[in-house]
Amino acid sequence: MLMIWTQLEMRAAKTTTLCVMTSKFDKELGLDSAITRRDFVYGSTLLVGGALVGCGKSEDATSAAPGDFNFDVGDSWYGPGGVGDYASSHGNTPDLIQTAHQIRAGRFDKVSARAIDSGEEYDLVIVGGGFAGLSAAHHFNRLNPSGRALILDNHPIFGGEAKRNDFEVNGVHISGPQGSNDCAIQAATGDPDDYFSALNIPREFQYKEPGGSAAGMRIAQDNYEYLHWHEDKFDVGHFFRGADKPWVKDVWKSGLATTPWSDEVRQAFARVRTIETEDKAGRDTNRWLDSMTMKSYFENELGLPPEVSSFYDPIMASIIGLGCDAISAYWGLYFQLPGFKNPDRYNDIMLHSFPGGNAGIARHFVKQLIPDAIDGSTFENVIFGKIAFDELDRVGKPVRIRLNSTAVRVEHEGKTQDAERVRITYARDGQLHQLRAKAVVMASGGWVNRHVIRDLPDEYRRAYESFAHSPVLVANVALTNWRFLERLGVSAAIWSGGFGFTCNIRRPMIVGGKSQPLHPDEPIVLTFYAPIYKPGLGRKEQGIAGRAELLGTSFADYERQIREQMMTMFSASGFDPAKDIAGIILNRWGHAYTNPGPGFRFGVNDNPAPPDVIREPFGRIAIGHSELRGHQYWSGAAGEGRRAVEALLDLHF
Ligand SMILES: Cc1cc2nc3c(=O)[nH]c(=O)nc-3n(C[C@H](O)[C@H](O)[C@H](O)COP(=O)(O)OP(=O)(O)OC[C@H]3O[C@@H](n4cnc5c(N)ncnc54)[C@H](O)[C@@H]3O)c2cc1C
Known part of the structure; x- marks a missing residue:
């Protein structure tokens, strides 16, 4: 990244x-x-x-x-x-x-004329080989099988996160x-x-x-489910440094009384687990929640002590980057935290994890896009097979993936609305290269796009100001x-x-x-x-x-x-x-x-939500990255890649 x-x-x-x-x-x-x-x-x-x-x-x-x-x-x-x-x-x-x-220091501000122009031209260039980029290539290939697409990614291997x-x-x-x-x-x-x-x-x-x-030990299949949502299904220990009995299990039921928390905090935890967000006539619950932080909701709306927010801070931060003081309360409901939904009423979900996590799904995308990139065709082959790196960027293939390649400039050739082509300058092996595309999907985040897309309109730049x-x-x-x-x-x-x-x-x-x-x-x-x-x-x-x-x-x-x-x-x-x-x-x-703060999901003062501004294609460029969902997850990323490429296909193909 x-x-x-x-x-x-x-x-x-x-x-x-x-x-x-x-x-x-x-x-x-x-x-x-x-x-x-x-x-x-x-x-x-x-x-x-x-x-x-x-x-x-x-x-x-x-x-x-x-x-x-x-x-x-x-x-x-x-x-x-x-x-x-x-x-x-x-x-x-x-x-x-x-x-x-x-890039940030401006080293590529004037290099276009000195880059090697390969003369390559693609129907679609995708910047970013994470789920959004892989999905953009997948849908482009599905809807336009004779088209030629190139993914540029700046890592030694595809998959993004x-x-x-x-x-x-x-x-x-x-x-x-x-x-x-x-x-x-x-x-x-x-x-x-x-x-x-x-x-x-x-x-x-x-x-x-x-x-x-260890037979009978209750062990999760992934890294999140045990954290809060189904903690009671697994052998989870809460460690209290310095306490006489530092390990407490089944903390929310039998264990709560043995924690070193004060009575007030214990009661608050017991109480928050019974509260659900109320829908009220004349109030749009989602928008109301999106107008405040989670901390404000917990402390001002529910009257809970700050220890409750502090406890949920790292859990929120592990799924959405920051804690309750920064994230809008809308996401508390979205993730069904206590205070928003009673944990006793959680649906039973089953989360899966391939060996090494969602890399397993990314590998399936690549196998489908470039069959020779991974030897064999069984599930086991796709998960564990050696990558044939030489096959990723083969001349003549409908989809190619060029690794270790950082797009440093992306710009329309001529005026944005009239341009027939987009020029992409990328750095690889200590050299700058240039190529062209009929259209570009930027499957990269705003902290990149703001610097790399040279003719990014001002309203997009303003919308990106809301992203942290x-x-x-x-x-x-x-x-x-x-x-x-x-x-x-x-x-x-x-x-x-x-x-x-x-x-x-x-x-x-x-x-x-x-x-x-x-x-x-x-x-x-x-x-x-x-x-x-x-x-x-x-x-x-x-x-x-x-x-x-x-x-x-x-x-x-x-x-x-x-x-x-x-x-x-x-x-x-x-x-x-x-x-x-x-x-x-x-x-x-x-x-x-x-880190979606208040207003990120629904906008403020009747202005559109910032991700909705970014989602509109401009000229021949469309942006599709998981961050536009607020909460980032693999299929949401794939959805953003799909939306971006379908918009470009409608407009330019
Ligand atoms: C710690 C962590 C845990 C997560 N856990 C889960 C989980 O359990 N389940 C789940 O569904 N989701 C999880 N996610 C989120 C999810 O995986 C991501 O949202 C998704 O993988 C992102 O896909 P993406 O394509 O939008 O972006 P990325 O994966 O970021 O891909 C973008 C790619 O573009 C490259 N790039 C950027 N700029 C350029 C450039 N200028 N030139 C070339 N390449 C460039 C980046 O380096 C990257 O490889 C987790 C994320 C993190 C960080």
């Missing part, structure tokens, strides 16, 4: 980089590399550090730009990437960050999600947005049962065993303070008759979804400060924080970081989520 840095972020990042702490407990934490097996399980060879600094070999591209910033995002920052096709692409890559900064981490631990292959993880099975409607049918994704799945002394974005760090920790969790009887933990706020292990899906192990003496991936939010700051300022922290913290510092957090929670049940941790991969998503 492309990252545009502000001066504030850069200054803060410089400061944070210098502040890596040293600890005398390195050995105890397993940071002694002779003890850990870090070097063996990490298979990534990094090609980092300003590979694109000489883009275009032009004066404009190489000279120092005002506000330039030489933040070191090299080896010590990126960290290991595991094994397999995803090893060199985990979260935002160093190259991507460098190029993004160059839907990628995975692979580890080999003691000869066992285990995977975790880099970001996008769970999905519900779509109804078999046969409609164009029934992707399970269109992409041949099966609808019935089986998952491994826990074995050995915040970061999430997803850390996958490969364990040699999870005996310490089994002893606690906990498959997921939730806490406050320290690194992150939750982590869990999952039941692995059985694919082709095989699965990763689920026995406490065998390897597994423990995943931390760690949103970075800063209550008290403004909505945009929280994202800026969060990115500074995310990007300004070295791998070593995060590794230390993770190990310390695990020691704090699990050492009493026998956790030994030196023996139990086999590897850690960090996935840093600087603009993980858009």
